[in-house]
Amino acid sequence: MKQAKAIVLAAGQGKRMGSVVPKQFLELDGKPLLFYSLECFEQSELISEIILVAGKDAIPFCWKIVDHFGFQKVKYVVPGGKERYDSVYEGLKVCGDCDIVFIHDGARPFPDAGMLERTFEAADTYGACVAAVPSKDTMKQGTPDGLVERTLDRSTLWNVQTPQVFRYDLIMEAHQKIRKGSIEGVTDDSMIVETLGICPVKLVMGSYDNIKVTTPEDLVIAENILKRREKATLKMKEKE
Numbered sequence: 001m002k003q004a005k006a007i008v009l010a011a012g013q014g015k016r017m018g019s020v021v022p023k024q025f026l027e028l029d030g031k032p033l034l035f036y037s038l039e040c041f042e043q044s045e046l047i048s049e050i051i052l053v054a055g056k057d058a059i060p061f062c063w064k065i066v067d068h069f070g071f072q073k074v075k076y077v078v079p080g081g082k083e084r085y086d087s088v089y090e091g092l093k094v095c096g097d098c099d100i101v102f103i104h105d106g107a108r109p110f111p112d113a114g115m116l117e118r119t120f121e122a123a124d125t126y127g128a129c130v131a132a133v134p135s136k137d138t139m140k141q142g143t144p145d146g147l148v149e150r151t152l153d154r155s156t157l158w159n160v161q162t163p164q165v166f167r168y169d170l171i172m173e174a175h176q177k178i179r180k181g182s183i184e185g186v187t188d189d190s191m192i193v194e195t196l197g198i199c200p201v202k203l204v205m206g207s208y209d210n211i212k213v214t215t216p217e218d219l220v221i222a223e224n225i226l227k228r229r230e231k232a233t234l235k236m237k238e239k240e
């Protein structure tokens with residue numbers, strides 16, 4: 001069985017959320033938002049170790065979360081960097097030797113076991129993959145002054161999520177290479193692999209629940225998703 005580790009990112013400032021407490025620590029049904037993704041990776045048999053990346057000042061608080069909820073797989077909480085890709089690199093450095101690495105936004109509370117399995121399989125087969133969902137809206141490209149330039153072919157468009165899952169050697173090499181030049185506008189890890197042309201990146205079905213909590217209205221959406229999921233779990237348990 002191949003060995004997979006997970007890097008969970010929680011070193012962002014959450015500027016678009018505008019809260020005093022960084023969004024990954026805001027409460028969702030009495031638990032920090034970060035709890036939910038950590039729980040999913042903790043419960044997955046695919047994952048041997050979790051590396052949590054946090055802001056330097058938040059590291060003690062992260063260890064408190066880890067201890068309080070008894071997350072056995074979190075072996076490291078390391079300081080992140082200025083940009084998301086800097087934080088990923090800090091996580092990659094402590095991964096050590098492993099076959100597959102999951103990279104996940106701590107601001108996405110709802111990955112699920114099926115998604116972890118699908119992305120693991122795809123990363124093993126293709127070397128690189130991203131969880132994503134087909135775009136539901138008509139997509140238009142705009143001009144800088146806000147006019148419609150053209151309508152895009154929706155059947156080819158996907159909203160990309162995390163986890164993004166890679167062969168470890170490949171993503172480490174990609175990050176090391178890109179860091180030698182000037183990095184601009186890199187918003188995810190797949191983009192680094194794409195830019196360097198290292199290997200094709202497979203699109204894997206994520207889920208429409210797997211939202212990134214970015215702005216205040218996303219918290220309300222997340223609360224509703226959580227309620228629905230809890231109801232569904234309860235129903236399943238009643239049936240058993």
Ligand SMILES: Nc1ccn([C@@H]2O[C@H](COP(=O)(O)OP(=O)(O)OP(=O)(O)O)[C@@H](O)[C@H]2O)c(=O)n1
Pocket residue numbers: 009010011012013014015016017024053080081082083084085086087088104105106107108212213214
């Ligand atoms: N330097 C950074 C920047 C982001 N992240 C993490 O990467 C994920 C990306 O989500 P995003 O919404 O971009 O988070 P923030 O950067 O915190 O948000 P904002 O851009 O609004 O400040 C989050 O889990 C965030 O904590 C990180 O670990 N290190």
Ligand SMILES: C[C@](O)(CO)[C@H](O)COP(=O)(O)O
Pocket residue numbers: 084105160161162187188189212
């Ligand atoms: C990695 C990501 O969550 C995939 O959708 C996204 O690219 C993060 O980007 P952001 O600019 O930090 O929101």
